[in-house]
Amino acid sequence: MSETPYDVVVIGAGPVGENVADRARAAGLSVAVVESELVGGECSYWACMPSKALLRPVSALAAARAVAGSREAVTGPLDAEHVLHRRDSFTSHWKDDGQVEWVESIGADLVRGRGRLDGPRRVAVDTPGGETLVLTARHAVVVATGSRAKLPGLPGLDRARPWTSREATSAQAVPERLAVVGGGVVAVEMACAWQALGSAVTMLVRGEGLLERMEPFVGELVAEGLADAGVEIRTGVSVTGVRRPAPDSTVTLELAGVGESEADEVLFATGRAPRTDDLGLETVGLTPGSWLTTDDSCRVTDVADGWLYACGDANGRALLTHQGKYQARIAGAAIAARAQGRPVPEDDRWGAYAATADTAAVTQVVFSEPEAASAGLTLAEAEHRGYRARAVDTDLGSVAGAALVADGYRGRARMVVDLDREVLLGVTFVGHGVGELLHAATIAVAGEVPVGRLWHAVPAYPTMSEVWLRLLEAYRDGG
Ligand SMILES: Cc1cc2nc3c(=O)[nH]c(=O)nc-3n(C[C@H](O)[C@H](O)[C@H](O)COP(=O)(O)OP(=O)(O)OC[C@H]3O[C@@H](n4cnc5c(N)ncnc54)[C@H](O)[C@@H]3O)c2cc1C
Numbered sequence: 097m098s099e100t101p102y103d104v105v106v107i108g109a110g111p112v113g114e115n116v117a118d119r120a121r122a123a124g125l126s127v128a129v130v131e132s133e134l135v136g137g138e139c140s141y142w143a144c145m146p147s148k149a150l151l152r153p154v155s156a157l158a159a160a161r162a163v164a165g166s167r168e169a170v171t172g173p174l175d176a177e178h179v180l181h182r183r184d185s186f187t188s189h190w191k192d193d194g195q196v197e198w199v200e201s202i203g204a205d206l207v208r209g210r211g212r213l214d215g216p217r218r219v220a221v222d223t224p225g226g227e228t229l230v231l232t233a234r235h236a237v238v239v240a241t242g243s244r245a246k247l248p249g250l251p252g253l254d255r256a257r258p259w260t261s262r263e264a265t266s267a268q269a270v271p272e273r274l275a276v277v278g279g280g281v282v283a284v285e286m287a288c289a290w291q292a293l294g295s296a297v298t299m300l301v302r303g304e305g306l307l308e309r310m311e312p313f314v315g316e317l318v319a320e321g322l323a324d325a326g327v328e329i330r331t332g333v334s335v336t337g338v339r340r341p342a343p344d345s346t347v348t349l350e351l352a353g354v355g356e357s358e359a360d361e362v363l364f365a366t367g368r369a370p371r372t373d374d375l376g377l378e379t380v381g382l383t384p385g386s387w388l389t390t391d392d393s394c395r396v397t398d399v400a401d402g403w404l405y406a407c408g409d410a411n412g413r414a415l416l417t418h419q420g421k422y423q424a425r426i427a428g429a430a431i432a433a434r435a436q437g438r439p440v441p442e443d444d445r446w447g448a449y450a451a452t453a454d455t456a457a458v459t460q461v462v463f464s465e466p467e468a469a470s471a472g473l474t475l476a477e478a479e480h481r482g483y484r485a486r487a488v489d490t491d492l493g494s495v496a497g498a499a500l501v502a503d504g505y506r507g508r509a510r511m512v513v514d515l516d517r518e519v520l521l522g523v524t525f526v527g528h529g530v531g532e533l534l535h536a537a538t539i540a541v542a543g544e545v546p547v548g549r550l551w552h553a554v555p556a557y558p559t560m561s562e563v564w565l566r567l568l569e570a571y572r573d574g575g
């Protein structure tokens with residue numbers, strides 16, 4: 097069997113694989129990128145882009161309805177047909193020509209097919225034409241195969257044709273009743289979108305609230321917003337079985353101790369599993385189906401000779417496109433430096449080859465109505481890590497800029513201060529439009545800007561950013 101040598105072989109052409117390829121090519125390395133579905137990955141076709149295209153009209157409508165004067169101009173609900181049509185254009189109608197062109201433009205070779213490790217530095221690709229190609233890597237193989245929806249092993253589920261995030265972001269018709277199982281980010285965003293598009297949504301949440309990994313007030317305010325929009329939220333409910341007797345019949349969910357719930361479609365938004373199960377991990381001594389543990393340069397820790405890297409969802413560090421792309425930039429730089437014999441210092445916190453933000457300054461926006469946005473640690477995480485930390489809270493609605501944005505603006509902000517160094521460990525906002533407030537917080541956290549210096553970062557009047565003054569005042573006054 098012929099073998100084609102490259103400096104770097106990337107498995108998976110999602111946003112993360114594309115970015116590793118770009119950085120390696122920029123350093124003059126030869127690169128092959130292997131993709132089994134669409135170049136652009138989950139993010140472009142079944143995750144970030146289509147979900148945000150579904151949610152933006154919800155937020156635009158809420159903005160207009162929140163202000164006297166424009167409120168009276170809004171005469172009806174969302175037009176689902178137009179929203180779905182606009183969503184389709186954001187996925188390029190599930191065609192990847194544009195992204196293929198981009199891969200070609202950086203001078204990487206795209207290899208269509210399913211890639212599998214075939215021993216150290218070797219990748220076997222089963223092509224759509226039925227051939228198997230072998231690619232070898234002089235310097236690095238990068239696993240960027242992402243994640244897929246994880247479904248619980250419930251009786252009847254496999255015959256019930258459940259929606260996962262793929263169907264929830266690509267559906268072409270609005271179900272009359274949609275049950276959503278889960279209380280995490282996918283559940284919240286999709287409940288928000290489909291309720292606004294006309295479904296009667298019921299959320300079946302196993303835990304006590306929504307978005308439990310964020311500050312507790314986030315889940316509370318987001319739940320209020322969803323309930324105001326008409327979503328029924330049932331917490332502390334476990335689904336124990338699913339029945340759909342015929343393909344076009346309704347679906348019945350059996351709930352532990354509280355009867356049943358019926359819907360036209362059911363979305364399981366119950367977390368993610370790494371796409372590493374059919375990847376030949378066993379040929380290099382790793383366990384198929386596992387998250388790939390890496391060091392901060394994204395090099396897989398349990399493989400000798402340092403040739404295997406894992407970036408993006410596949411390493412489980414932070415399941416977000418922007419964090420994965422950040423890892424890709426860092427891994428690409430580290431691969432190039434090591435290939436060129438330049439030093440890559442170990443444990444170089446905040447250095448060019450260490451994805452430090454993955455543990456200290458992860459950013460996330462939940463695009464529900466209201467939005468939630470966070471950078472860095474929650475108070476609970478900070479305390480868990482042993483920081484002497486204090487949370488400072490303020491009501492976003494009391495900021496003049498927020499009152500102008502919406503009549504009766506409801507929102508909240510928190511900063512978590514490291515009392516020993518007087519820098520911020522984390523910041524969280526919830527309220528309409530807070531996603532665009534986040535980057536200032538990100539810079540404060542990642543930059544470890546002293547609280548004393550933040551007083552000199554003067555927010556413009558009257559913007560919502562004046563929330564920073566309220567937070568600093570509350571900290572100064574011991575609040
Ligand atoms: C509904 C939803 C909404 C989301 N919204 C956001 C958001 O707003 N913002 C955000 O930051 N994150 C969001 N995420 C998370 C985001 O989608 C992921 O973090 C991101 O897609 C990870 O990128 P990746 O390149 O690691 O993996 P993916 O995007 O999953 O790409 C992996 C690629 O590898 C390919 N592949 C897999 N196995 C093989 C193989 N053996 N051989 C060849 N190719 C292979 C796949 O076909 C795929 O193209 C969302 C997720 C979901 C489910």
Ligand SMILES: NC(=O)c1ccc[n+]([C@@H]2O[C@H](COP(=O)([O-])OP(=O)(O)OC[C@H]3O[C@@H](n4cnc5c(N)ncnc54)[C@H](O)[C@@H]3O)[C@@H](O)[C@H]2O)c1
Nearest residue numbers: 248278279280281282283302365366367368415461462463
């Ligand atoms: N805007 C964004 O940034 C965005 C949007 C969507 C997804 N994402 C990313 O995608 C990842 C996956 O999101 P997700 O919502 O699927 O996962 P998640 O881990 O955030 O939430 C999973 C939810 O399902 C529940 N659950 C798990 N197993 C269950 C079971 N058997 N029965 C009932 N409930 C169960 C959990 O308690 C939790 O509420 C997230 O980590 C997030 O980072 C990001």
